Amino acid sequence: MAAGLKPVLVHGQDEVQSDSIYSTYVKRFPDKFNAKLLGSDKLLSLDLISQSNRKDRVNYFPNNQGFLGVGVYMFDIGFEMSVKVPDFLQKDEAQFGSTDFKDFQGNIYGRKWCFDVTYQKYQGFYINNADRVYPDFDKTGVYPFRGDLSVRKIILNGIHIFNHDKYSFRAGYNQSERQLKSAGSVLLLTSFNRTKISADSAILPMEVGQGFGNDIGFENGNFNALSFLPGYGYTFVKKYFYFNINATAGVGLQFQEYQIDEESESDIVLESKVNFRASLGYDHDNFFFGATAIYDNGNMQLQDSKIRSATGNYKVFIGYRFEEFGFLKHSIREVLDRVGL
Numbered sequence: 001m002a003a004g005l006k007p008v009l010v011h012g013q014d015e016v017q018s019d020s021i022y023s024t025y026v027k028r029f030p031d032k033f034n035a036k037l038l039g040s041d042k043l044l045s046l047d048l049i050s051q052s053n054r055k056d057r058v059n060y061f062p063n064n065q066g067f068l069g070v071g072v073y074m075f076d077i078g079f080e081m082s083v084k085v086p087d088f089l090q091k092d093e094a095q096f097g098s099t100d101f102k103d104f105q106g107n108i109y110g111r112k113w114c115f116d117v118t119y120q121k122y123q124g125f126y127i128n129n130a131d132r133v134y135p136d137f138d139k140t141g142v143y144p145f146r147g148d149l150s151v152r153k154i155i156l157n158g159i160h161i162f163n164h165d166k167y168s169f170r171a172g173y174n175q176s177e178r179q180l181k182s183a184g185s186v187l188l189l190t191s192f193n194r195t196k197i198s199a200d201s202a203i204l205p206m207e208v209g210q211g212f213g214n215d216i217g218f219e220n221g222n223f224n225a226l227s228f229l230p231g232y233g234y235t236f237v238k239k240y241f242y243f244n245i246n247a248t249a250g251v252g253l254q255f256q257e258y259q260i261d262e263e264s265e266s267d268i269v270l271e272s273k274v275n276f277r278a279s280l281g282y283d284h285d286n287f288f289f290g291a292t293a294i295y296d297n298g299n300m301q302l303q304d305s306k307i308r309s310a311t312g313n314y315k316v317f318i319g320y321r322f323e324e325f326g327f328l329k330h331s332i333r334e335v336l337d338r339v340g341l
Contacts, residue, residue, distance in 0.1 A: 022111075025166040027178045029321060034073045034175050034288075036319025040082060041065055042103050043295075044122050044151060046197070047308040048204060048218075050211035058133055058204060060125035060149065062099040063091050071317065073174050097145035099124040105294075105313055109170030116157035118296070120311060123150040133207055148200040153311055155296060156192045157275065159248075161185050161233070169233060172244035172279030175288055175319065179242055184234030189248040189275055191227045193298050195309055196220075202261075213304030217261035223300045227252025227273045242290075243280040249273070256300065265303075273298045289318040 042064065050056035069082025084090065101122040108115040126143040127133055134144070161169050163185030171177040197203070198220040204212055231248025254271040257264070274297045281290015295312040 021165045025179065025181045025183050026168040026171065027180050029176065029178075032286075032321040032323055034319050034321045036071045036175075036288075036317045038069055038071055038080065038082070038315055038317040039085075040067045040069065040313055040315040042067070042105070043310060043312045043314070044101075044103070044120050044153065045128075045310050046125065046151060047310070048212070049306045049308060050208075050213075051304050051306060052213070053211045056208055056211035057129070058208060059128040060146070060203075061128040062101060062122050062125055063093065063096040064099045064101055064103075064122075065091060071319070073176055094142070096126045096143050097124055097147065107173065109174055109176070111168075111170075112161055112164045114157075114159040114161070114169050116155060116159075116294075116296075118153065118155035118311060120151070120153045122152075123147070125149045125151075127205075133205055144205070146199065146203070149203060150196075150198045151309070152196040153309070154192075154194040155311065157296075158190045160188045162187070167233065167235065169246070171283075172235065172242060172281070172290070173277075173292055175283065175321075178283045179235045179237050179244075182235060182237045184232060187231045187233050187246060187248055189227075189229040189231065189250075191225075191229065191252065191273060191275070193223075193225045193227065193252075193273070195223045195298070195300065197223075197258075197307070211305075214260060215302045215305040218302060218305075219259045219262070221256065221258025221300070223254055223256050223258075225252040225254035225271055225273070225298065227271075227298075229273060229275055231275075240284050241280075241282050243278075245278045246276070248275045254300070258302070260303075269301055271299045271301060286321045288320075289316075291316045 044062060046060040048058045066085035067082035068085055069080055071080040099122055104119045106117045124147045126145045130137045130143050131139055161167060166183040167185040168177045168179050171179045202217045202219055204216050204218060227250055229248035229250035233246035235242055235244040251270050251272050254269050256267045256269065277294040279290060279292040282288060292315045295310065297308065297310045300307040
């Protein structure tokens with residue numbers, strides 16, 4: 001009987017010890033929810049680069065800069081809603097064109113696991129480095145614009161935090177917790193990435209020359225990759241101020257189907273991928289403010305060139321924690337912890 005009970009007691013002691021260590025390094029706010037004002041900018045870009053000369057490149061950017069909104073963190077889930085900033089704060093559509101887009105970026109931050117879900121569909125891009133592509137280009141003039149160029153991305157990331165007894169991944173990003181002492185952890189990110197690029201004609205301008213070889217006629221493609229990215233995260237803490245950085249990099253298996261001059265090509269290749277996020281700010285028991293940046297960059301290798309596609313968001317915020325009341329006291333944090341997230 002005693003021998004049979006021993007594993008259960010040890011397991012319970014391990015859980016108590018783990019929670020004790022965690023409470024030494026991380027402060028939780030189980031009876032509070034927070035609300036914040038925020039300003040943000042979302043990103044989806046294409047960078048086409050010659051393999052023979054890296055200086056030969058074409059940068060496609062959307063014209064969608066600037067959002068203002070509000071965010072609420074309750075039930076251990078974060079909700080944010082934002083609208084575009086007024087027209088006078090936007091880039092001039094007469095100069096940079098107009099981008100139609102749908103952009104959803106969601107995150108679930110658990111103690112041991114974190115998840116990212118991204119869906120983006122953008123149509124309409126201008127050439128950001130037009131002065132490099134067209135030597136006589138005037139930066140005060142109208143930028144070359146491709147209204148037919150469309151990019152759609154789906155990204156699913158899962159991140160495992162190995163040192164979850166001391167390191168809070170979520171403290172810097174949804175303010176549900178506060179890191180009390182500096183600590184870090186080895187990370188492992190598993191990612192599925194789907195990118196679809198389409199246009200009515202070749203994407204690369206003829207003016208880029210022969211550096212792109214056969215790829216000068218690239219028109220559209222589908223690129224699906226499964227990647228594994230080891231890395232490390234660390235939070236520096238000085239009283240109520242913090243700086244957090246998480247970086248992972250690795251390779252994945254990419255399945256490619258694309259068209260060059262209306263001829264179909266397909267391949268399976270190894271491609272590199274980088275995921276980076278950082279946050280900094282001030283976090284007291286109730287009042288907090290700060291900034292976050294999330295950046296996800298993947299590559300698509302063609303025959304004589306490479307397509308680099310970056311997605312992410314940048315955010316500044318100021319907020320306050322309030323005492324929970326009524327139905328707000330229901331939480332899924334215990335559920336997440338119970339299932340091992």
